[in-house]
Amino acid sequence: MIQNREAFLANVASRLSRTKVLTERPERNWNYRPQDKTLTDKTQDELVDILRDQCRLIHTELIETDSAALPNVLAEAVAAYGGGPLAIWQDPRYEAFGLREKLQSWPKQGIDVHEWNPSIGYDNISIVEKSNIGITFSDITLAESGTVVLFSGEGKGRTVSLLPNKYIALIPKSTIVPRMTQAAQQISKQVQEGKSIASCINFITGPSNSADIEMNLVVGVHGPVKAAYIVIDDK
Amino acid sequence: MKVTLFATCIVDMFQSDVGIATVEVLERLGCEIVFPAQQVCCGQPAYNSGYVEDAKKAMKKMIAAFEDAEVIVTPSGSCATMFKDYQHVFQDDPDWRSRAERLAEKTYELTEFIVDVLKIEDVGAKLEGIATYHPSCHMTRLLGVKDAPMKLLSHVEGLEMQPLPNAQNCCGFGGTFSVKMGNISEQMVDEKVDSVTETKASYLIGADGGCLMNIGGRMQRRGKPVKVMHIAEVLNSR
Amino acid sequence: MAMKIGNEKFKDNVNKQMEDTFMRGAVAGAQERLRTRRLDAAEELGNWEEWRSHGEEIRQHTLDHLDYYLQELSENLQKRGGHVFFAATAEEANDYVKGIVKEKRAKKILKAKSMVTEEIGLNAVLEQEGCDVIETDLGEYILQLDDHDPPSHIVTPALHKNKEQIKDVFAEKLEYKQTSEPEELALHAREKLRQEFLQADIGITGCNFAIAESGSVGLVTNEGNAGMVSDLPDTQICVMGMERIVPTFEEFEVLVGLLTRSAVGQKLTSYITALTGPRTAGEVDGPSEFHLVIVDNGRSGILGTEFQSVLQCIRCAACINVCPVYRHIGGHSYNSIYPGPIGAVLTPLLGGYDDFKELPYASTLCAACTDACPVKIPLHQLLHRHRQVIVEKEGRAPISEKMAMKAFGIGASSNPLYAAGSKVASSVMKPFTKDETISKGPGPLKAWTEIRDFPAPNKERFRDWFKQHQKESGKA
Numbered sequence: 001m002i003q004n005r006e007a008f009l010a011n012v013a014s015r016l017s018r019t020k021v022l023t024e025r026p027e028r029n030w031n032y033r034p035q036d037k038t039l040t041d042k043t044q045d046e047l048v049d050i051l052r053d054q055c056r057l058i059h060t061e062l063i064e065t066d067s068a069a070l071p072n073v074l075a076e077a078v079a080a081y082g083g084g085p086l087a088i089w090q091d092p093r094y095e096a097f098g099l100r101e102k103l104q105s106w107p108k109q110g111i112d113v114h115e116w117n118p119s120i121g122y123d124n125i126s127i128v129e130k131s132n133i134g135i136t137f138s139d140i141t142l143a144e145s146g147t148v149v150l151f152s153g154e155g156k157g158r159t160v161s162l163l164p165n166k167y168i169a170l171i172p173k174s175t176i177v178p179r180m181t182q183a184a185q186q187i188s189k190q191v192q193e194g195k196s197i198a199s200c201i202n203f204i205t206g207p208s209n210s211a212d213i214e215m216n217l218v219v220g221v222h223g224p225v226k227a228a229y230i231v232i233d234d235k
Numbered sequence: 236m237k238v239t240l241f242a243t244c245i246v247d248m249f250q251s252d253v254g255i256a257t258v259e260v261l262e263r264l265g266c267e268i269v270f271p272a273q274q275v276c277c278g279q280p281a282y283n284s285g286y287v288e289d290a291k292k293a294m295k296k297m298i299a300a301f302e303d304a305e306v307i308v309t310p311s312g313s314c315a316t317m318f319k320d321y322q323h324v325f326q327d328d329p330d331w332r333s334r335a336e337r338l339a340e341k342t343y344e345l346t347e348f349i350v351d352v353l354k355i356e357d358v359g360a361k362l363e364g365i366a367t368y369h370p371s372c373h374m375t376r377l378l379g380v381k382d383a384p385m386k387l388l389s390h391v392e393g394l395e396m397q398p399l400p401n402a403q404n405c406c407g408f409g410g411t412f413s414v415k416m417g418n419i420s421e422q423m424v425d426e427k428v429d430s431v432t433e434t435k436a437s438y439l440i441g442a443d444g445g446c447l448m449n450i451g452g453r454m455q456r457r458g459k460p461v462k463v464m465h466i467a468e469v470l471n472s473r
Numbered sequence: 474m475a476m477k478i479g480n481e482k483f484k485d486n487v488n489k490q491m492e493d494t495f496m497r498g499a500v501a502g503a504q505e506r507l508r509t510r511r512l513d514a515a516e517e518l519g520n521w522e523e524w525r526s527h528g529e530e531i532r533q534h535t536l537d538h539l540d541y542y543l544q545e546l547s548e549n550l551q552k553r554g555g556h557v558f559f560a561a562t563a564e565e566a567n568d569y570v571k572g573i574v575k576e577k578r579a580k581k582i583l584k585a586k587s588m589v590t591e592e593i594g595l596n597a598v599l600e601q602e603g604c605d606v607i608e609t610d611l612g613e614y615i616l617q618l619d620d621h622d623p624p625s626h627i628v629t630p631a632l633h634k635n636k637e638q639i640k641d642v643f644a645e646k647l648e649y650k651q652t653s654e655p656e657e658l659a660l661h662a663r664e665k666l667r668q669e670f671l672q673a674d675i676g677i678t679g680c681n682f683a684i685a686e687s688g689s690v691g692l693v694t695n696e697g698n699a700g701m702v703s704d705l706p707d708t709q710i711c712v713m714g715m716e717r718i719v720p721t722f723e724e725f726e727v728l729v730g731l732l733t734r735s736a737v738g739q740k741l742t743s744y745i746t747a748l749t750g751p752r753t754a755g756e757v758d759g760p761s762e763f764h765l766v767i768v769d770n771g772r773s774g775i776l777g778t779e780f781q782s783v784l785q786c787i788r789c790a791a792c793i794n795v796c797p798v799y800r801h802i803g804g805h806s807y808n809s810i811y812p813g814p815i816g817a818v819l820t821p822l823l824g825g826y827d828d829f830k831e832l833p834y835a836s837t838l839c840a841a842c843t844d845a846c847p848v849k850i851p852l853h854q855l856l857h858r859h860r861q862v863i864v865e866k867e868g869r870a871p872i873s874e875k876m877a878m879k880a881f882g883i884g885a886s887s888n889p890l891y892a893a894g895s896k897v898a899s900s901v902m903k904p905f906t907k908d909e910t911i912s913k914g915p916g917p918l919k920a921w922t923e924i925r926d927f928p929a930p931n932k933e934r935f936r937d938w939f940k941q942h943q944k945e946s947g948k949a
Contacts, residue, residue, distance in 0.1 A: 001551070001556045001557070002547050002548075002551055002556075002557045002558075003556075003557070003558045003559065003569075004559040004560070004561070004565070005544070005547060005557070005559050007559075007561070008559035008560075008767070008769065009540045009543060009544055009559070011561070011769075011773050012539055012540045012543065012715070012769075012773055012776065013540040015773050015774075015776040015777040016537065016538075016539065016540065016776060016777055017777060018540065021540045021544060022538060022540050022541040022544075023541070023544070024541075025541070026537075026541060028534060030527060030530055030531075031527075031530060032523050032526045032527035032530065034518070034520050034523040034524050034527055035527075035726070038518065038519075054740070058743075116757075118755050118756070118757055121757055122757065124757050124758070125671075125705070125757070125758055129667075129671065142741070144740055145739075145740035145741040146740075147741055147745075152752075152756060152758075152759065153753075153755075153756065154754075154755030154756060157756075157757055157758050158700070158704045158758045158759055159704050159705070159758045162697055162700050162704065180726045180729070180730065180741065181723075181726055183726070184721075184722040184723050184725060185722075185723060187687075187722045187747075188686065188721045188722040188723050191686050191687045191721070192686070196753075197687055197689075197749055198749070199749050199750055199752055199753050199756060199759055200703075200704075200746060200747070200748055200749075200752075200759055201689075201746070201747040201749075202744065202745075202746050203741060203744070203745035203746070203747075204743065204744060205739075205741050205742065205744075205745075206743055207743065208695065208743050208744065209696070209743055210611045210612075210659060210695055210696045211629065211695070212610070212611040212612035212629055212630075212631055213611070213615075213631070213636050213639055213655040213658055213659065214499060214635060214636050214655065215499075215503045215506060215507075215629065215632070218655045218656050218659040220659070220660075220663070221662070221663055221695075221697065222609065222663060222666065222667075222670075222696045222697040222698045222700075222701050223696070223697030223700065223701075223743070223744065224697075242935050242936070244885075244895075246935055247895060247934055247935045247936055248895045248898055248930050248931060248934060248935075249928045249929075249930055249931060250928070250931070250935075251931040251933060251934060251935035251938055254935035254938070254939070255935070255938055255942075258939065258942065270936065270939045272888075272936060275887075275888065275891045276881075278885065280881065281878050281881045281882060281885075283838055283857065283860070284860060284864070284874070284878060285857070285859075285860030285861040285862075285863055285864035285865065285870070286864055286865070286875075286878040286881070286882070287861050287865065288865060288882075289878045289879060289882030290882070292882045292883075292885070293881075293885040296885075296887075296888075372837070372839035372840055373839075373840070376839070376840040376841065376843070377840055401505070403508075403795075403841065404797045404800070404841075405797040405837045405839035405841065407797070408837065409836070409837025409838060410838075412834070412837045412838075413921060413924075414917065414920035414921050415834055415920075416487075416798075416834060416835060417920050417921075417923060417924055418484075418487060418488060418491065419487060419798055419801055419802060419835070420837075421924045422491060423797055423798070423800075423801060423837075424924070424925065426801075448927075448928060449925065451926075451928075452921075452924075452925030452926040452927055452928070453924065453925040455910065455925070455926040456912070456924070456925050
């Protein structure tokens with residue numbers, strides 16, 4: 001429902017010296033486009049280097065591995081963060097990256113794994129809230145800022161990356177792009193093609209933090225206190 | 236080169252030494268100085284206080300006084316900025332606007348003129364001691380003259396330059412602000428004086444008479460033994 | 474609380490605030506840290522001026538076509554199942570939100586930091602309805618606990634408080650028993666607020682930028698509280714100032730980068746979230762109902778005027794963080810939730826000159842603000858423009874000043890008068906002069922010499938020296 005629009009916009013239009021509200025999409029002819037030449041000449045390996053450097057600034061551990069070693073590397077990362085309970089998405093990529101076996105063996109070792117399950121509704125949130133670590137894949141990864149981009153969806157609960165104490169992002173190397181520019185272009189393209197975008201797109205850069213007390217940086221306020229990225233060579 | 240001097244009212248009335256130094260330095264560098272006696276104040280005090288119509292009277296006078304100049308040089312970044320702004324003040328008055336545009340094109344702040352037009356960085360000056368430089372706001376931010384003073388000072392024999400902490404912060408002058416908001420201005424100039432003291436410099440150098448009058452006046456009141464010098468005076472030291 | 478945060482006179486406020494040495498130390502320290510961080514973040518990009526120019530053109534374009542983009546935004550959000558309410562006034566906005574609260578019989582309402590909800594005084598309205606309204610941004614939370622102390626900065630609202638003061642507030646209101654270490658304080662707030670998040674009925678956020686092409690709302694935080702507020706409650710309400718919009722995700726990206734670099738010197742903050750309507754079929758978290766309230770509240774009165782560029786503002790506070798006046802008087806002196814240079818321009822436009830006519834004079838016109846602004850708002854020029862309006866259109870200047878400036882106009886523009894005045898200056902000032910210095914001046918000089926010495930007029934005016942000089946060198 002849209003309320004009060006007509007009078008409101010008529011007033012805006014008249015302030016802009018128009019007799020009625022503009023209905024044709026205005027041309028956007030920019031004189032400047034610095035984003036087109038920022039980091040766009042980097043190779044995928046150079047982007048990993050940039051990401052690695054940036055992770056140091058955002059209090060995030062960066063681990064590099066390949067598909068074969070991933071299960072063990074993830075297990076080590078989980079152990080280093082104090083083990084379970086774990087919360088993960090319902091996402092075919094865990095299997096595609098050879099993690100099914102690990103996910104099945106964890107509960108036998110006393111590490112609970114909750115896979116997001118739309119059929120149990122709000123109970124997901126209560127379980128995730130009590131989890132120690134949330135583990136998700138990154139849909140797009142921004143090298144410059146050290147950011148993982150997550151699209152919400154049926155199996156991809158928003159809170160998995162937010163409520164647990166720690167967060168681990170699994171980053172297929174192929175998802176790495178130079179900066180937010182490329183992610184924005186992908187999303188905008190979807191919109192222009194008439195496709196539906198995710199109801200929640202999260203750009204997450206390291207653990208949560210605040211500088212509200214005397215401008216001292218405190219890591220871990222409402223979201224995770226610690227974050228790690230695992231970059232997987234998937235070529 | 237024939238240089239028409241825009242002395243500024245502060246120099247004309249309160250800082251004739253700065254005017255004299257400007258003339259002597261420029262003459263030494265081979266310039267012939269002209270001083271139109273019709274010049275008054277550039278109008279900035281009234282303009283900045285919001286009295287634009289009153290300021291315009293002075294502005295028109297100045298445009299007329301400097302109309303025939305080849306180049307105009309002034310020992311003040313702030314007043315040079317005001318000259319360059321005339322064209323915006325008269326934007327709705329095509330005749331005066333185009334006259335103001337011509338004025339702006341040929342106006343230079345003193346150090347900018349020496350470095351960028353005369354292409355000289357070493358004027359052969361000599362001054363023993365430690366000094367610090369206060370970059371005045373209008374000169375650096377609005378006129379965009381940042382490097383010229385430092386280039387010139389770096390060639391002054393015997394002078395050791397110390398960086399001024401928080402140099403970018405305004406000294407609290409701001410024309411009528413200094414009296415209208417006197418209590419705030421006092422805190423600002425006090426911080427500036429403290430910063431100058433911290434450098435242990437014997438000289439505070441600047442390129443704007445208003446700022447120097449403010450900082451200098453406060454330093455004197457607080458009994459600080461720092462000598463305040465306009466950059467023209469430094470460049471004229473032998 | 475609305476935009477105006479007190480009834481004291483500006484001068485009284487300033488005098489009171491300048492005695493707060495902690496506040497002044499905190500502000501000066503923060504300014505220095507943020508200045509370095511901002512400059513580093515700008516330098517990293519390499520071509521900062523180009524980015525600023527792009528930011529400026531995006532904001533100008535959007536404002537020039539604001540009717541189109543608001544229409545597009547509302548259409549697209551409606552397609553995604555969201556509700557859009559256009560509020561011409563603060564009252565309309567508050568009433569609409571109140572209506573939702575009543576309909577949902579909501580008791581607990583969570584908020585993420587939002588300047589526009591402060592501006593319209595939403596919290597007070599909801600509290601009157603008997604709701605428990607909880608601010609979740611750490612800084613806002615501290616202020617709220619401290620009996621609604623007003624914010625003094627638009628990004629770090631509790632900047633004026635030190636950790637001891639914060640500890641005391643926590644001890645009194647939350648039975649906090651630990652130290653004043655920021656980590657411990659933050660952890661305590663985390664635990665307290667976590668429980669609130671899980672029980673809230675409605676989440677209210679502001680909006681950093683809405684995205685017209687998709688009907689999305691973009692939120693920028695470091696703490697992750699906006700995510701909590703939008704993920705957990707079943708009803709979400711976003712309140713946005715009507716100018717906070719961009720055409721597409723491409724412009725969103727540019728402005729977010731300018732915002733985070735300018736505000737805190739980060740390439741991106743920890744959480745940037747683009748929300749598009751309520752949760753979709755099959756999703757579990759996120760709201761089932763999504764409302765967007767688009768607020769005018771005086772903004773349209775600025776559109777199409779000489780002050781339009783102030784609406785380019787992206788609320789990064791870079792101008793505040795470099796302002797040498799704010800540095801000494803702090804945020805509360807401005808009597809507005811919008812302090813510093815942006816506040817001194819915006820507040821009188823939204824709140825009128827009756828209450829705020831001093832603010833445009835609380836500046837030396839040093840232009841540090843204009844220089845720092847990532848979207849190139851000519852802030853010092855707008856402050857000057859206010860002065861012109863106050864003097865020439867509104868006729869609100871004091872008579873004595875008017876007379877002095879009239880005299881200036883006549884004196885400075887007439888050669889004989891100027892020459893005569895400057896010639897006699899020296900002898901007129903003679904009684905006040907000692908060692909070529911005036912330390913107690915008469916008339917208008919009094920205010921100057923209360924603080925600093927004034928040089929005595931030259932015994933010989935420069936122009937007289939020059940005449941002599943010309944003679945001596947045989948040129949005249």
